[in-house]
Amino acid sequence: MSRFFHTGDDSDTSSESSSSSSDDDVGPSGARTTVGGVTRSRFLQSDSDDDDVKRISRSAKDRRFDALVAISNDVKNHIKNSDWSKLQEDFDSLNDALKKIMKTDMVSGRKPPVPEIYVRAIITIEDFVSSTLKEKPKLSKTNATSLNRMKLKVPKNSRQYKAEIDSLKATGKPTLYDMNMDDSSDSDSSDDEGFKKKAHDSDDSDFSSTDSSSDSDDGGGRGASIWLRKDKVTDSAAETSKSRKVKKVSVARDDPGLADDADDDDGFTVVTRKPIVREVFKPEEMTEESVDAKMLEILQARGRRGTNKLEQITLIESLVPCSKSPRQRIEIMLHLISAKFDGIPAAKLFMPAELWRSAIGNAKDVIALARDNFPGIRFSDEADRQVEDASILLKGAALGGEIIDPTGEAVEGTGAKGVANEQVKKTEVDAEGQIIVRGDIVTTFERFDDELYRAWQHTDAYTPEYVERLKDETALLDLAADVQIYLETAADREEGRDASDGVRLNALRARAARVAARRVTHMYYKPDELNNKVEELCGRKNSDKSLTELAVLVYRYGDERAKSFTMLAHIYNHALENRFFAARDMLLMSHLQETILDADVPLQVMFNRTMTQMGLCAFRIGKPREAHACLQELCSPSFGGGGGGLARMKELLAQGITQQRGYEKTPDQEKAEARRQIPYHMHINLDFIETAHLTSAMLLEVPAMALSKARGDVRRYAISKSFQYFLRNSMKQAFPGPPENTRDFVMAATRCLMRGDWNGAYNHVRGVRSWKALSSTTRTETLERLKELLKVEALRTFSLSYSSYFESMSTSQLSHLFGLPDAKVHSVLSKMIINQEMRASWDQPTASIVMRRTEPSRLQSLALQLASKVANMTDNNEKLMDAKTGGGDRGDRKDDGDRKGGDWKQSGRGMRGRSRRTGGGGGNSDLRNRDGMDSRSGNR
Amino acid sequence: MEFDLTRKMSEFLDRHQVIPLLDFLIQHPDVEGSYNKEDVVKAKIDLLSNTGMVDYAMETHVELYGTPAPVELENRRDQVILVLHALEDDASPLLAIIQDDQLMQELSETNSFTMEHLTTQHDVPPEVLDAIYELGKFRFDCGSYEDTAALMWAYRTLANGNNPEREFFALWGKFAADICTEKWDAALEDMNMLKEAIDSSGRSVLLNPLQQLQQRTWLIHWSLFVFFNHPDGRNGITDFLLSDKYLNTIQTNCPHILRYLTTAVITNKRRRNVMKDLVKVIQQESYAYSDPITEFVQCLYVNFDFEGAQDMLQKCEDTLKRDYFLYKMLDDFLEDARRTIFETYCRIHQVIDIGMLASKLNMVQYDAEKWVVNLIRHARLDAKIDSQANQVIMGVTVPSVYEQVVDSTKNLLIRGSVLAQNCDRPQGYSGGYRGDDDRRNRRGRRDRTN
Known part of the structure; x- marks a missing residue:
């Protein structure tokens, strides 16, 4: 890239707000150049590229004055154009510049006089304000508001400098226009004069050359831009002498078309600027054709370099009342909406709220109009498109997607001449007399949705703005409902027709499904309770359709990805509402866990979210086994990287960007990750996930550990490796401190549970802070269930660990100890006996359990050990043999290979790993369930 | 009535098969009072008037209201007869052959009961074959099931793979007819053929997975008639319903079938092996379906709650005796359920008081003792009775x-x-x-x- 581009960037950003802020940069750096001579400011680099222009050394103070001068020039220009919004900015920058001057001089200890030029500028503005207020011309909305603001600000400001103003007014020539050679700010040495003169001459010639081609030239834009940029630089850098200033002013006066707009995105927008801003359309004067023609004219300017986007919006807005028919109105509105989408400032990552709101208001009008005129007007769709020429499609794409394509007939005549020449716009009417409007309301709606989503992503969740943006969702959902109703009505009508067009019908249905899919994404993560509350607050029904109805629509007509996403959202919602079984059945029947690895990342994230929510649901309804199965993969600490469980969780759920140790992300990856972040209000509480995971793991692990100890197993299959890891670490501590984080609490609970102290365990688990994530009723219910589970597991652990010390235990004592009813104790222990976990039997008459533990003799235990060791050895030999012959086709081993081989960086990877593992792991109830379900859904 | 499945079941049955169910509700003394009799009879009339059995409908009508049947029924009767005659005319060439026993025997002996042969030798035009099918269908509708079975058989034999879809339906027709005529052996055969046809979708008939699921659901429901009436039915039903595909069908479409499956498993001598699978399914589906019978299993095998199981057994009795398919098995079920409870109970106890046992088994103490002794004698229980203390003492085996x-x-x-x-x-x-x-x-x- 050449440096030109580089500097071009520079001016883009600095001139965005105002020229004074760019001077802010220039000031000190310019000074530095003088002193050091080595370090060059970025600004000056561009100068040095051109040999004609030399660097000019100037003091910081002078630069500030220059800034003031430059601004006052702008002021003059903007007054000429009555561009109030710009003028307002100028006014602000004037004050900023002044502040800086005053500050610098304060260092030297004395208060400098207020520069005359400033006072003059103020007076000029004041005059202009008052005169405008008197005349009351017709102003555009933005200008009017700016004027109002100025009306307040200016007098207030003037009061401060009353003395100066008065003295200047006394001279009789107080305005900028009256300013002449006696400007005292010019303290330049005259050595530079020649240089500057030269530079300026060349500038002027440039100006005129571009000027001549200003009408519609943008081919030369690049070249011109270089020149103009330079011009700007030299302007601010060298314009000091009054002679030149006068000249400049005169140039500006002579050629109004040249009036530079310093606030444009590019420094060289002069080129295509047209004086249409002040054009006011008078509805009564325009015919339908002329409105169309005007629209086309505006459209052609669209996307060109130098077209002021905001201006375009105002233009189209003012065209709206001129529309003569609903058809035209809809079209203009659609253009307006797309213009608003275009108007997103480049520096912003999303559409500003104001713009968004006004645009969605327009969209609502569009759909209302379309509905009122149904079926006289309809939007074009695939059926029409099929008829059309491919070239039109191309053109449509060139014009930016959702814009109206010129009509088919028109193209036939003019197709060869290209877009620019298209002047005729004929209303297209289909065989039935329906007027066809080119445009896709669904795409527009989706765009709104995307913009809002992006706004959520990029707004700080702790600010009131975020809340404000959240409120916008209601408007969006309103629009969605309207659009969908409209489409469905259209589809029903199409279906009811005798000669219904299959393609069109499908297209309509598919679009309705698209809207439905979007609506689902806005609904699925909200519990009913929340929905109801929102409805109460808004005083109306939030949606006319339930989630299920929408989902069914998508399943029937949507595309594959939408189907998968909606399915997951549906499952998520089931889980959120504690309908675990429904969620489980649906997930298993969807078969998504088999294909999720081939899906795109957002879908994988959604899958992870769904699995997590399922896990939490299982936890809430007191099913630790299922909860653990769902959450295990998510919570296991990441391989390789030391990010820990939380970091991995964040990545898998797209709830925050994390840095992994030992692995640098490329900028692209980082961007992609930022793009798929889930907005804050949709987050799942990470801390609670951890609580659920660890608590479930505890409930499963502790009795299992006791069991393996009682059996004297040498090796044991770990249910949760991460839990065991934490437990080992925790057990190493000689003096465990009071628990601080979730993990500590659960570990403390584990210690209690291992002793069979369910109450202590319960109290520790209850102490975890993340219970706050649940609503109070759910919390009490969940804790209640948890308590029961803890009692049972404590009983199991107790009887397994200490059975060797007892000959018999009575039911009543146990039930007293564990706070369980006799029947429950009986049932728990019976189960253990049947499953042969414990060697004991009941003595019915005394209601006690009699242990039958027979300690093997030394010889016997040695024999047992030997036997198991020999078996182990044979195992190992077989493995060796397998490795040698290369026949490693067994399920279990393959599984391992898969897990290691997978790309662990990929989000969602783990989830498949999990489903396979649960499929392969033996003995748990979930497994059979899954397999059964799989083949079951095969039937469907 | 709680836990009555008639409504659910009738969704999946043929009209003609629902009639016996309704008759059961009307006539059986145990069901007395659970439904308003008049309502049931009305339902039956509605049902009948949609079939070709207009005479029967008229009779029932007279029975219920004591007034002559309405004119519509009369008209309908005439129509039915008209259609029947028309169809018979269409099918007459072939019908004559089929009804001629001697000729049929001859034909089948020479292996020449084929369409080809009939067309060439007996001047039967090929179109008649379809007429036979239609006639069979209509006759079934009129209630002459025996003819239907014969006709459907003839159709299938003669069509011989030329119209697989129709032949498939003909098979269903024959199955239905056999059920209605209570020819269980033939029905069982039909059922197996159907099962094969459904499972091997694509070979003869092409079914998409959803159709397959529906066909299976029907098959399951219809098969209940066979299994609970055929002497070997109980073994058959456990094998049939516990096979993967059908278990999945039950879980997906009709969890209420679990009642029949559970009953069959409990009353089956070979239950031990399958009980585990069944318990899992019942647990899984417990949120979708539960009745006293499945709850009994849950109490016994999941919670080991013997008191609860005992209570459930009472409810089971109530439910079973009102079920058309199961009322005949009531005693077997109770006996086997009791034994199951006892066996499980014994497995985890070393000493049991006989008095308590008797009360749990709903027997007097003397009977209970005798019952236990019988169990011991048949070597199904390793135990001894301490008659002084009135206790059963279990033998203990420690794995060596x-x-x-x-x-x-x-x-x-x-x-x-x-x-x-x-x-x-x-x-x-x-x-x-x-x-x-x-x-x-x-x-x-x-x-x-x-």
């Missing part, structure tokens, strides 16, 4: 350590020899034999460790 050692080393030899063989083999070569053998060993080992 030596046995464990023997178990875990038993297969080491064979595994070692396999290894030795493989060592000799050239590297990289692994024949199918080795793999199979090896895998079998592995599986064996894994089972044991479990």
Whole structure:
């Protein structure tokens, strides 16, 4: 890239707000150049590229004055154009510049006089304000508001400098226009004069050359831009002498078309600027054709370099009342909406709220109009498109997607001449007399949705703005409902027709499904309770359709990805509402866990979210086994990287960007990750996930550990490796401190549970802070269930660990100890006996359990050990043999290979790993369930 | 009435098959009072007037209201007769042959009961075949099931794969007819053929998965008639319903069938092996369906709540005796359920008081003692009775350590020899034999460790 581009960037950003802020940069750096001579400011680099222009050394103070001068020039220009919004900015920058001057001089200890030029500028503005207020011309909305603001600000400001103003007014020539050679700010040495003169001459010639081609030239834009940029630089850098200033002013006066707009995105927008801003359309004067023609004219300017986007919006807005028919109105509105989408400032990552709101208001009008005129007007769709020429499609794409394509007939005549020449716009009417409007309301709606989503992503969740943006969702959902109703009505009508067009019908249905899919994404993560509350607050029904109805629509007509996403959202919602079984059945029947690895990342994230929510649901309804199965993969600490469980969780759920140790992300990856972040209000509480995971793991692990100890197993299959890891670490501590984080609490609970102290365990688990994530009723219910589970597991652990010390235990004592009813104790222990976990039997008459533990003799235990060791050895030999012959086709081993081989960086990877593992792991109830379900859904 | 499945079941049954269910509700003394009799009769009339059995409908009508049947029914009757005659005319050439027993025998002996032969030798035009099908269908609708079965058989034999879809429906027709005529052997045969046709979708008839599911659902429901009436039915039903595909169908479409499955499993002598699977399914579906019978199983095998199981048994009795399919099995079920409770109970106890046992088994003490003695005598129980203390004392078996050692080393030899063989083999070569053998060993080992 050449440096030109580089500097071009520079001016883009600095001139965005105002020229004074760019001077802010220039000031000190310019000074530095003088002193050091080595370090060059970025600004000056561009100068040095051109040999004609030399660097000019100037003091910081002078630069500030220059800034003031430059601004006052702008002021003059903007007054000429009555561009109030710009003028307002100028006014602000004037004050900023002044502040800086005053500050610098304060260092030297004395208060400098207020520069005359400033006072003059103020007076000029004041005059202009008052005169405008008197005349009351017709102003555009933005200008009017700016004027109002100025009306307040200016007098207030003037009061401060009353003395100066008065003295200047006394001279009789107080305005900028009256300013002449006696400007005292010019303290330049005259050595530079020649240089500057030269530079300026060349500038002027440039100006005129571009000027001549200003009408519609943008081919030369690049070249011109270089020149103009330079011009700007030299302007601010060298314009000091009054002679030149006068000249400049005169140039500006002579050629109004040249009036530079310093606030444009590019420094060289002069080129295509047209004086249409002040054009006011008078509805009564325009015919339908002329409105169309005007629209086309505006459209052609669209996307060109130098077209002021905001201006375009105002233009189209003012065209709206001129529309003569609903058809035209809809079209203009659609253009307006797309213009608003275009108007997103480049520096912003999303559409500003104001713009968004006004645009969605327009969209609502569009759909209302379309509905009122149904079926006289309809939007074009695939059926029409099929008829059309491919070239039109191309053109449509060139014009930016959702814009109206010129009509088919028109193209036939003019197709060869290209877009620019298209002047005729004929209303297209289909065989039935329906007027066809080119445009896709669904795409527009989706765009709104995307913009809002992006706004959520990029707004700080702790600010009131975020809340404000959240409120916008209601408007969006309103629009969605309207659009969908409209489409469905259209589809029903199409279906009811005798000669219904299959393609069109499908297209309509598919679009309705698209809207439905979007609506689902806005609904699925909200519990009913929340929905109801929102409805109460808004005083109306939030949606006319339930989630299920929408989902069914998508399943029937949507595309594959939408189907998968909606399915997951549906499952998520089931889980959120504690309908675990429904969620489980649906997930298993969807078969998504088999294909999720081939899906795109957002879908994988959604899958992870769904699995997590399922896990939490299982936890809430007191099913630790299922909860653990769902959450295990998510919570296991990441391989390789030391990010820990939380970091991995964040990545898998797209709830925050994390840095992994030992692995640098490329900028692209980082961007992609930022793009798929889930907005804050949709987050799942990470801390609670951890609580659920660890608590479930505890409930499963502790009795299992006791069991393996009682059996004297040498090796044991770990249910949760991460839990065991934490437990080992925790057990190493000689003096465990009071628990601080979730993990500590659960570990403390584990210690209690291992002793069979369910109450202590319960109290520790209850102490975890993340219970706050649940609503109070759910919390009490969940804790209640948890308590029961803890009692049972404590009983199991107790009887397994200490059975060797007892000959018999009575039911009543146990039930007293564990706070369980006799029947429950009986049932728990019976189960253990049947499953042969414990060697004991009941003595019915005394209601006690009699242990039958027979300690093997030394010889016997040695024999047992030997036997198991020999078996182990044979195992190992077989493995060796397998490795040698290369026949490693067994399920279990393959599984391992898969897990290691997978790309662990990929989000969602783990989830498949999990489903396979649960499929392969033996003995748990979930497994059979899954397999059964799989083949079951095969039937469907 | 709670836990009555008539409504649910009738969704999946043919109209003609619902009639016996309704008759059961009307007539059986145990069901007395659970439904308003008049309503049921009305329902029956509605049902009948949609079939071709207009005479029957008229009779029922007279029975219920005591007034002559309305004119519509009369008209309908005429229509039915008209259509029937028309169809019979259409099918007459073939019908004559089929009804001629002697000729039929001759034909089947010479293996020439084919369409080809009939067309050439007996001047039967090929279109008549379809007429036969239509006639069969209509006759079934009129209630002459026997004819239907014969006609459908004839159609299937003659069509011989030319119209697979129709033949498939003809098979259903024959199955329905056989059920209605209570020819259970024939019905069982039909059922198996249907099952095969459905499972091997694509070979003769093409069914998409959803259709397959529906067909299976129907098959399951219809098969209940067969299984609960056929002498070998109880074994058949457990095998049939517990096969993967049908279990899935039950879970997806009709969890209420679990009642019949559970009853069949409990009353089946070979239940031990399948009980575990059944318990899992019942647990899984407990949120979708539960009735006293499944709850009984849950109490007994999941919660080991013997009191609860006992209570449930009472409810089971109420439910079973009002079920058309199960009322005949009530006694068997109670007996077997009781024994199941007792067996499980014994497995976890060392001493049981006979008095308590008697009350749990709903028997007097003397009977209970006798019952236990019988169990002991048939070597189904390792126990003794302490008649002084009035207790049953269970025998205790402690698995011997030596046995464990023997178990875990038993297969080491064979595994070692396999290894030795493989060592000799050239590297990289692994024949199918080795793999199979090896895998079998592995599986064996894994089972044991479990």
